[in-house]
Amino acid sequence: MKKYLALLAFLFGIQLSSDAQNKSLKQFNFMLGTWEMKTANGKLSETWISKKDSLLGKSYKHNLKGDSTLMENVVIKKIGGNFYYCVTGAQEDKTKTVKFKLISFEERLFIFENKAHDFPQRIVYENKGKDKLFAWIWGTMSGKKSKMEYSYQKRK
Template identity: 70%
Template sequence: MKKYLVFLAIGLSFQISAVAQNKSIKQFSFMLGTWDKKTEKGKLSETWVRTKDGLLGKSYKHSLKGDSILMETVVIKKIDNDFYFCVTGAQEDKTKMVKFKLISFEDKLLMFENKTHDFPQRIVYENKGRDNLFAWIWGVSNGKEGKLEFNYKRRK
């Protein structure tokens, strides 16, 4: 019985690894389009487009006057056998890229993680239907846990 369980566990681990490697960038397509979140000072928006190698996202902050500022640029792409969420512009050094590895990929939820980053350590996107996208960032900074949530609506 123990031998059977060991072989079953080994088989399952190979199967899970193969499934993770067979994920396609097409499965990120629920993120495509422009998404808005209204705030007291204006709105936040993210625009995602498909590229040859993955997805390109740009995040903007819009004032009530209509001015907009590019906050960060993101590329989701496969590096070796893993997908990464590669962010540029969110740090003090606006040219530095920070990579978050895809650690969980379910039909409606993507979770990226970089345990060595100051904040956040996790970035999550959840498909809430055709016109709703829920994202959040989570992490620990200075010994305190924090989470920021973004309920986006598809721009029509």
């Protein structure tokens, strides 16, 4: 019975991944625009625009004076039939790109994963309506599970 349940869970996981890849780039349109989150030191922001075959994102850190620093560039695009969240600039080597494959989506929740990456191994975006976007990164860092959450409001 346990083998049967494990097989069903495995096949269900493959189906979710397959369904996620069969959708179009438009499934990510809820991310378009500029999103901001206030912090004790200023704010974080993400700006997303649509291109013909991809979504382009930029992430910034803003200090209390309003000065901003580009943290990373992101591209969501299809590579070899699969959607990927490709991040450049987040590593020590600011030119390296790390790819996270879309492994699942459930209506308003999109999960990208790269098990081989040091941290994070998962990047998740949740559509919380037209003015709210919730994201988190998750994984193991130095042997401990860690999760960082980002609750964004759409800039008007």
